[in-house]
Amino acid sequence: MSATSHIEDLLREHAQQVVFALARRRGDLVACEDAVQEALLAAALQWPSDGVPNNPKGWLTTVASRRWTELWRNDEARRRREQAAALMEVLPDGPVPGADDTLTLFLLCCHPSLSRLSQVALTLRAVGGLSTAEIARGFLVPEATIAQRISRAKQRLRAVGAEFHMPPPHEHRERVATVLEVLYLIFNEGYTASSGPQLNRVELTTEAIRLARQLRAQFPQDGEVAGLLALMLLTDARRLARTGPDGALIALAEQDRTRWNRAAIAEGVDIITETLAGSPIGPYQIQAAIAALHDEAPRAEETDWRQILALYGLMETVAPGPMVTLNRVVALAMVEGPQAGLDRLAALESGSGLAGHYRVHAVRAHLLDLAGDQAAARDHYEQAARLTLCIPEQRYLAARAARAGRC
Structure with missing residues (x-):
C-alpha cells in the first residue's frame, strides 16, 4: 500500500468518529461536520510532508475542535455586527472608488476569519483565475472538496460582513503578511509537490510569481513583498535543471547550471540587492539572499557556504523553525x-x-x-x-x- 493510500484510509477511518466525538461535546452536528472537514483537509495537505502523527484521531479531534471554536466566535461577532447595523441609518449609494481591484480582492481572500486552507483556495480561484479542477489537482484533493471549501469561504465572508473594499490602513500590514504566507505556500507546493508523480506543478509556481508581482506593484516599498518575489524568481530559475528527461530529481550540486534561467536570476539578484540596502530585514529577504548565493556560484564547489551559514544563523533569530534548523x-x-x-x-x-x-x-x-x-x-x-x-x-x-x- 502506498503512503498516499495509507493516509486516505486513515482519514476515512477516523472522520466519522471525530464528528461524533466533537458533536457529543458541542451539540451542533452541522457545525461539527464543517470543522471536521477543515481538519481532514489540513491533514491531507500536511501529513504527506510532516508525517502521520502518532495519534491521528487525536490530531484530527484537536484541529477540528479548534476550528469549531473559531467558527463559533466568528458567528457571535457576526450577530453583534448585525444588531449594531440594525440601529444605524443606511447610507445612500455613492460613486465607486478608484481602488485597485486586484489588491482589494487579495486582501479580501486573506480575510482573518478564514482558515489558511480556505485563503489559499479562494486566492487561487478569485485572484489567480484557476479553475476548481486545477486547484484540486495542484493540492491532490478531490475537486468536490475544493469546490466545497471555496463555497464555504464565500459564505463565511458574507457571514462576517466582509465587503469588497480596501480594509482600513491599520489592517494593511497584517493582511499583507497573510497574503505573503499564502503566496509562499502556493509557490512551495508548486515547486516541490508534497505528493504525487510530478516534482513541479508549474501552474502553481507561475501563478504565485504573477501574483507576487502584482502585490509588489501595490507595495513597492515593502521589503518583504520584494523579498518574496526575489526568492520565487531565484528559486524558480533552477526549475528546468531540477529534473532529467525521465522526470527524475537532480540535486542542486549536480544540476547543469547552463539550464538555469539567467534572466530570472539577474532580476531576482537586482531586487534583493536593492531591498536589503533600504528595508528592515525579514525572513523572505534572508531566504532570497541565500538563494542568490546559490544561483551566483558558477559551480557548486564555489558556493559561499560561510555566508550561507551566517544567513541561516540570522534566519534562526528572525524566523526560527525546524526546516531552518535543518538547513543550517x-x-x-x-x-x-x-x-x-x-x-x-x-x-x-x-x-x-x-x-x-x-x-x-x-x-x-x-x-x-x-x-x-x-x-x-x-x-x-x-x-x-x-x-x-x-x-x-x-x-x-x-x-x-x-x-x-x-x-
Whole structure:
C-alpha cells in the first residue's frame, strides 16, 4: 500500500468518529461536520510532508475542535455586527472608488476569519483565475472538496460582513503578511509537490510569481513583498535543471547550471540587492539572499557556504523553525565538515520537531555519505524514500541508496 493510500484510509477511518466525538461535546452536528472537514483537509495537505502523527484521531479531534471554536466566535461577532447595523441609518449609494481591484480582492481572500486552507483556495480561484479542477489537482484533493471549501469561504465572508473594499490602513500590514504566507505556500507546493508523480506543478509556481508581482506593484516599498518575489524568481530559475528527461530529481550540486534561467536570476539578484540596502530585514529577504548565493556560484564547489551559514544563523533569530534548523545543519557541514553536521543534527533532533521527518533521514544520509559511511547512508536514504510521498523524491532517494550500497 502506498503512503498516499495509507493516509486516505486513515482519514476515512477516523472522520466519522471525530464528528461524533466533537458533536457529543458541542451539540451542533452541522457545525461539527464543517470543522471536521477543515481538519481532514489540513491533514491531507500536511501529513504527506510532516508525517502521520502518532495519534491521528487525536490530531484530527484537536484541529477540528479548534476550528469549531473559531467558527463559533466568528458567528457571535457576526450577530453583534448585525444588531449594531440594525440601529444605524443606511447610507445612500455613492460613486465607486478608484481602488485597485486586484489588491482589494487579495486582501479580501486573506480575510482573518478564514482558515489558511480556505485563503489559499479562494486566492487561487478569485485572484489567480484557476479553475476548481486545477486547484484540486495542484493540492491532490478531490475537486468536490475544493469546490466545497471555496463555497464555504464565500459564505463565511458574507457571514462576517466582509465587503469588497480596501480594509482600513491599520489592517494593511497584517493582511499583507497573510497574503505573503499564502503566496509562499502556493509557490512551495508548486515547486516541490508534497505528493504525487510530478516534482513541479508549474501552474502553481507561475501563478504565485504573477501574483507576487502584482502585490509588489501595490507595495513597492515593502521589503518583504520584494523579498518574496526575489526568492520565487531565484528559486524558480533552477526549475528546468531540477529534473532529467525521465522526470527524475537532480540535486542542486549536480544540476547543469547552463539550464538555469539567467534572466530570472539577474532580476531576482537586482531586487534583493536593492531591498536589503533600504528595508528592515525579514525572513523572505534572508531566504532570497541565500538563494542568490546559490544561483551566483558558477559551480557548486564555489558556493559561499560561510555566508550561507551566517544567513541561516540570522534566519534562526528572525524566523526560527525546524526546516531552518535543518538547513543550517547542512550549511554547517559544508563549512566545518560532515561530522560537525552529524553531531549538530544528533543534538537537535530530539527537541526541535525534526524527529521522524523524511528530510532528517535524507540529510543524515547525505552527511554520512560525505563522511564515508556508505552502509549507514544507505539505510537512511531508504528510510527517507519510504517516508516521502513525492514520487520523484522517492526515486531519487532510492537511487542514492542503491549507489551507496555499491560503494
